[in-house]
Amino acid sequence: MKVTLKVWRQKNATSAGEFKTYSSPELNENMSFLEMLDVINEDLAIKGEEPIAFDHDCREGICGTCSLVIDGKPHGPHKGVATCQTYMRSFKNGDEIVIEPWRAKAFPIIKDLVCDRKAFDRIQHAGGFISVRTGAAPDANSIPVPKEDADLAMDAAQCIGCGACVAACKNASAMLFVAAKVSHLGLMPQGQPERYKRVKAMVDQMDAEGFGSCTITGSCEAVCPKEISLDFIARMNRDYAVALFKGEPKKTAGGGAG
Amino acid sequence: MTLVQQIFHSSLGRKYVAALTGAGLFFFLIGHLAGNLQIFGPPDLINGYAHFLKSKPLMVWGARLGLLACVGLHLYAVISLAMESKAARPVAYAGGAAYGSAWRSRYMMVSGLVILAFVVYHLAHFTALLPGINGFGDFSKLKTELKDAGEVPDVYAMMVLGFRVWWVTLFYLIAQALLFVHLGHGLSAMFQSLGLRNHVWWPRIQIFAKVFSTALLIGYISIPIAITLGLGRDYSDRAKAGLNMPLGQQSAPQQGPADALVLK
Numbered sequence: 432m433k434v435t436l437k438v439w440r441q442k443n444a445t446s447a448g449e450f451k452t453y454s455s456p457e458l459n460e461n462m463s464f465l466e467m468l469d470v471i472n473e474d475l476a477i478k479g480e481e482p483i484a485f486d487h488d489c490r491e492g493i494c495g496t497c498s499l500v501i502d503g504k505p506h507g508p509h510k511g512v513a514t515c516q517t518y519m520r521s522f523k524n525g526d527e528i529v530i531e532p533w534r535a536k537a538f539p540i541i542k543d544l545v546c547d548r549k550a551f552d553r554i555q556h557a558g559g560f561i562s563v564r565t566g567a568a569p570d571a572n573s574i575p576v577p578k579e580d581a582d583l584a585m586d587a588a589q590c591i592g593c594g595a596c597v598a599a600c601k602n603a604s605a606m607l608f609v610a611a612k613v614s615h616l617g618l619m620p621q622g623q624p625e626r627y628k629r630v631k632a633m634v635d636q637m638d639a640e641g642f643g644s645c646t647i648t649g650s651c652e653a654v655c656p657k658e659i660s661l662d663f664i665a666r667m668n669r670d671y672a673v674a675l676f677k678g679e680p681k682k683t684a685g686g687g688a689g
Numbered sequence: 690m691t692l693v694q695q696i697f698h699s700s701l702g703r704k705y706v707a708a709l710t711g712a713g714l715f716f717f718l719i720g721h722l723a724g725n726l727q728i729f730g731p732p733d734l735i736n737g738y739a740h741f742l743k744s745k746p747l748m749v750w751g752a753r754l755g756l757l758a759c760v761g762l763h764l765y766a767v768i769s770l771a772m773e774s775k776a777a778r779p780v781a782y783a784g785g786a787a788y789g790s791a792w793r794s795r796y797m798m799v800s801g802l803v804i805l806a807f808v809v810y811h812l813a814h815f816t817a818l819l820p821g822i823n824g825f826g827d828f829s830k831l832k833t834e835l836k837d838a839g840e841v842p843d844v845y846a847m848m849v850l851g852f853r854v855w856w857v858t859l860f861y862l863i864a865q866a867l868l869f870v871h872l873g874h875g876l877s878a879m880f881q882s883l884g885l886r887n888h889v890w891w892p893r894i895q896i897f898a899k900v901f902s903t904a905l906l907i908g909y910i911s912i913p914i915a916i917t918l919g920l921g922r923d924y925s926d927r928a929k930a931g932l933n934m935p936l937g938q939q940s941a942p943q944q945g946p947a948d949a950l951v952l953k
Contacts, residue, residue, distance in 0.1 A: 535778055
């Protein structure tokens with residue numbers, strides 16, 4: 432099969448970008464989408480042109496590095512998979528495929544299809560952790576966790592932080608990502624001590640990064656490669672309201688045994 | 690920062706404001722519809738109700754100020770959020786509509802702004818009674834006699850004559866259709882914004898939104914449609930004829946029990 436690609440090319444963060452059209456050589460329909468781009472890039476390299484820059488790493492759908500808005504949908508035509516697990520058999524011979532980077536002010540483009548997603552790291556640094564001495568592995572079941580809570584926390588913990596939710600949202604909102612990270616820890620007993628401090632810090636960081644707000648369109652849930660539910664956003668909204676109304680903790684003089 | 694500052698500073702806080710003020714306006718819509726549906730009774734019913742409201746200025750003005758605050762806060766919250774959201778994507782995608790988004794959610798701003806324009810018109814039409822905009826003339830001249838209150842504004846005739854102007858009716862119908870779209874999303878979204886949702890309640894909340902947005906649509910459009918089909922025509926003709934009489938000879942239009950049943 433052969434396809435035509437309309438790809439966003441942008442030299443660097445400060446230059447203006449534009450779409451360029453490329454014709455593929457003969458492709459195997461069982462190639463992954465990223466392998467198809469590898470083939471195109473080989474061609475470009477041989478011709479002495481600059482290869483198309485795109486993010487990729489594990490290529491098995493668990494690292495969250497690959498991105499690409501393919502024909503208007505982040506991660507390509509299928510539900511619940513990342514770009515790396517999209518295959519050329521999902522397209523028809525002769526198709527024109529439009530490939531764009533994630534587009535959001537908080538995800539500035541570095542080059543071509545690669546954008547800077549460090550905003551997500553900064554949100555994580557603001558509160559996406561628990562403060563404990565890790566030490567040796569504790570006994571299993573030393574802290575009882577209801578099965579339903581564990582399952583729900585695992586659903587949230589599936590988030591690979593790819594940013595497709597931001598890319599898909601008409602408001603470029605990061606709510607689904609932040610909600611997944613907040614809920615993943617907030618559902619577990621180990622996450623309780625910092626539960627409200629966490630949600631407050633992470634949401635405030637999200638706002639500071641310049642993401643848009645949630646208008647509950649459902650785009651994020653529709654494109655999430657891990658199919659994370661909008662329910663988690665409601666959970667975060669609830670926790671944030673509690674955090675606001677609890678107010679700042681009482682100031683202490685410090686010292687003590689700790 | 691104080692709590693109020695924090696609420697207005699954060700995006701989630703402004704979503705709470707939008708949801709709560711939206712809920713307030715939704716309750717008003719129910720009450721307002723209940724009041725208006727009295728048009729289907731005899732003329733004295735709605736005229737008496739209007740007179741009752743007029744005689745309680747503290748209650749009415751309290752409600753009006755509350756509603757004004759709701760509208761103002763709702764607008765401030767959603768417009769400031771929408772501007773931030775617009776800024777959050779400086780370069781648009783080449784492709785069209787946002788993938789997988791619920792269509793109603795994409796038209797909240799458009800539907801909301803048309804509803805706002807409608808509300809301004811509606812207030813000028815039936816509250817301020819501006820003569821130039823109703824396609825009829827001076828509504829404030831329409832008076833009727835009420836048994837216990839004497840001469841009162843003839844709200845029944847006003848509504849019937851108001852909706853016998855086709856373009857007024859058309860604008861009302863368009864606005865109600867957009868309100869239906871707005872509420873179809875808004876009534877479920879407000880639960881989400883306030884965090885009142887989980888996998889058990891979400892399907893119920895969506896049914897709630899569908900049922901109430903549809904019920905309000907049917908309730909509100911039933912009035913202009915019934916009037917277009919002939920409700921109160923004889924009564925309003927007599928009220929109109931009364932206006933053309935020389936001053937002093939004007940009398941309340943004769944009310945027969947048949948007036949409310951013209952649709953038969």
